[in-house]
Amino acid sequence: MIKILIVEDEKPIANLINLSLTNAGYFCICAYDGAEAVKRIDEEYFDLVLLDIMLPKINGYEVMEYIRPLEIPVIFLTAKTSVNDKVKGLRMGAEDYLAKPFEIIELMARVETVLRRYHK
Numbered sequence: 178m179i180k181i182l183i184v185e186d187e188k189p190i191a192n193l194i195n196l197s198l199t200n201a202g203y204f205c206i207c208a209y210d211g212a213e214a215v216k217r218i219d220e221e222y223f224d225l226v227l228l229d230i231m232l233p234k235i236n237g238y239e240v241m242e243y244i245r246p247l248e249i250p251v252i253f254l255t256a257k258t259s260v261n262d263k264v265k266g267l268r269m270g271a272e273d274y275l276a277k278p279f280e281i282i283e284l285m286a287r288v289e290t291v292l293r294r295y296h297k
Contacts, residue, residue: 179297181288182223183207184214184240185254186232190277194227194254197281198288211235215243223249224297225288230255230266238269245270250291254279 181203185191191207198205206221208214212234218226226244228251230237237253244251253266258276266274272291275284 178202178204179224179292180204180206180222182214182217182221182226184209184211184226184228184232184237186210186229193281194284197285201285203288209233211237211240214240218244218247218249224295225249225291226251227254227284227288228252228271230257230262238265241266241269241271250295252284252287252291254284 181198183191183194183205186209188209195205195207206217208217210233215235226249228237228240230253241251250272252273252275253271254275254277256277263274273287275287
């Protein structure tokens, strides 16, 4: 089963994403700050990380720096919508960048695309 880490400090958003992905057959775990995300990544294997940028404790860019050598695909989900932010996220190694607010059906399509690219 595909295992996805959802790193999002806004619990209602994290719960909606979790519910939608779980209903689609994925196994999801939520982390509500960057430090918790790094701890989870140290302890468990994930097929994909959905990562917010503006997080408590450790921001999403710092978490991305931690994830990059592990070669786990990342999709940024964030309210940071400037072109410079998008370019920065993609240049850091993210597979995709989705600005909030987003439609859950679009997120699902992007998740499927990234997992297909990684043959998962």
